[in-house]
Amino acid sequence: MDFSTVHLTPEQEQFQREVRTVLDEIVTEEVHEHERRTGDGFHEGVHLALGSRGWLFPAWPVEEGGAGLDRVSQRILSLELARRQVPGVTHGTTRLVWSGLQLSADPELAAELKPEVAAGRVRFCLGYSDPEGGSDIAAATLRAVRDGDEWVLNGSKLWTTGAHNCQYTFLITRTDPEAPKHKGLTMFLVPLDSPGVEIQAIHTYGGERTNAVYYTDVHVSDRHRVGDVNAGWATLQGPLSNEHGGGRIADGLEDLAGGATYTQSFDRAIDAAARWAKRTTRPDGTLVADDPVFLDRLGALIVSTEASRVTHGPMGRNKASLSSIAGVAELIDLVGPEALLAHGADGAIEDGVIEFAHRWAQGTATYGGTTEVFKGMIAQHVLGLPRLTLPGSKQWVR
Ligand SMILES: Cc1cc2nc3c(=O)[nH]c(=O)nc-3n(C[C@H](O)[C@H](O)[C@H](O)COP(=O)(O)OP(=O)(O)OC[C@H]3O[C@@H](n4cnc5c(N)ncnc54)[C@H](O)[C@@H]3O)c2cc1C
Incomplete structure (x- = not known):
């Protein structure tokens, strides 16, 4: 393990000052009060302000909506965001979902969404946990049935945190109930403003807001399918592994602990x-x-x-x-x-x-x-x- 001090270049020091100045402006007491009141893990004004600087996906090139930051500057940014307690749950779920979309979504859809995601106007939540149990994700029961170029969804999900602040949920569905449980699943990116989607708030003892989401005859175009039909388990592995701390870059600039x-x-x-x-x-x-x-x-x-x-x-x-x-x-x-x-x-x-x-x-x-x-x-x-x-x-x- 390398315990040596990271020496900042003048440019990195300047960047650190810039981040602190910006956060002084945008992370006001109102932001903290909003978080205490809602437990959303999200503040739209702050999210859009970070997006406008390319700081939601800071490693992405500037022309793709990022800030093209080097690894040390990325770390400076993430430490400052944590130090200021910037609500970051929806930012986190958006990043996790994107890691799956960039590999498996329809390339045209991904290209359309990318600038919106970078700017903060499009956000994603995780639709994994069933009411019957969240540990065994592969036992998902929400049904998706093909109807021409569309799919019809029926069922519900529990604990879809941030659904009320997101445009899409990354949803695991059962497309083949006859197949072994890991082989009958398909992932979708479901627009949350679709008719038939109902979001109900759940407020937890810990102060967070999460949601139960009900899907009644929700029609989703096949374009919003992510990965192959009945290959949802494979599609999910990247985002799931990232959520569990995999995919880290071992250059000493990431958190070591998964939690x-x-x-x-x-x-x-x-x-x-x-x-x-x-x-x-x-x-x-x-x-x-x-x-x-x-x-x-x-x-x-x-x-x-x-x-x-x-x-x-x-x-x-x-x-x-x-x-x-x-x-x-x-x-x-x-x-x-x-x-x-x-x-x-x-x-x-x-x-x-x-x-x-x-x-x-x-x-x-x-x-x-x-x-x-x-x-x-x-x-x-x-x-x-x-x-x-x-x-x-x-x-x-x-
Ligand atoms: C505040 C909050 C936010 C959440 N946000 C999201 C979200 O955004 N999206 C989403 O999809 N889910 C979300 N979850 C769901 C979370 O991932 C699940 O709650 C978790 O995976 C456990 O599932 P469960 O609560 O259904 O418990 P169950 O899976 O029903 O488990 C019940 C008990 O059995 C134990 N158990 C189960 N399987 C095993 C095993 N193999 N070995 C040992 N013990 C086991 C568990 O530890 C638990 O104590 C959230 C949950 C909470 C509370």
């Missing part, structure tokens, strides 16, 4: 607890920050979150999630009841950052495949142990 973003709220909660300890005295008049037991326990949490960040791949995904869940609970124990005061409550620590981290951490055990499913992947694909005979077919591709 690096899962610790962000926990990290902010730790920082808030440290500042709280420096300004808070106990009934005996001693400063909390002078208490060696407090420092020892806080230090252990910092080590744990740091360790998640440098734990590679699927192990990092699980460590980030599990250490955040246990860690925030420990932080609440350390700080006391004040830590449970939510945003807006009198006396909430730094606007409820610890309370939020606690709620948010719980969901990280589920996103993109549960920690239990990932344990199976680690056993099979990292340790080379035999495949579990349990349901669940998410895959880790190294």
Whole structure:
């Protein structure tokens, strides 16, 4: 592993200043308030502003709607976006879907969509999870039946995050119910304004908004099929692998851990607890920050979150999630009841950052495949142990 410092060129330093100036302008308190209120993981104004600079797909050439950034500048941009807590869920799902479209979509459709995607006007969400279960994606039941040049869709999907802010969903459907389950699937890019699509909000304990989406006699042109008929499982492998942390460029400029973003709220909660300890005295008049037991326990949490960040791949995904869940609970124990005061409550620590981290951490055990499913992947694909005979077919591709 290369731990050497990355030295920025004058151009890269200038770019970093430019990014900070732009984000100062566009990531206002209103953006954070909107995110707290909606849990959308998306802000249209910010998304379009990033798109107008080519910063949604910054590696793409300028003439294709990107910014033609070098790898270090791409990393500068992603670190600054994370530091400013720019809502990025829909940006993330759009990137995942694009990785599948560029390989398998109708080339004319992809060419039409590309400038719109780069500008931020077209966005994609993931229509994978069935109401009956999300771990075993290949058991998808939503039916697609061919009707001339069209397909007719009937069924529903659960947890389609961002559907209400996207133009298309990347939908896994069952086209041959007689075939073995992995061989009867087909992917579509379904326009979400099609008649027969109904989106219903689901608000989670963690504060996110996701959706149930119902499809009743929805007609989709064959042009919107992605990949071959009944080859949906193969079409899905690229985006699924990317979601699980595959496809990273091993140049030291990417997050190592599959779940690096899962610790962000926990990290902010730790920082808030440290500042709280420096300004808070106990009934005996001693400063909390002078208490060696407090420092020892806080230090252990910092080590744990740091360790998640440098734990590679699927192990990092699980460590980030599990250490955040246990860690925030420990932080609440350390700080006391004040830590449970939510945003807006009198006396909430730094606007409820610890309370939020606690709620948010719980969901990280589920996103993109549960920690239990990932344990199976680690056993099979990292340790080379035999495949579990349990349901669940998410895959880790190294
Ligand atoms: C806030 C939120 C946002 C989401 N966003 C999206 C999205 O945008 N698009 C989308 O398609 N999905 C999305 N999901 C769905 C998510 O991917 C699934 O919830 C997840 O894959 C688990 O599926 P499930 O909840 O149906 O649980 P199930 O698959 O029904 O599993 C139930 C339990 O069984 C365990 N289990 C299942 N299979 C195995 C196995 N093989 N080995 C060990 N244990 C197993 C699971 O760990 C779990 O505890 C989202 C979910 C949430 C909560």
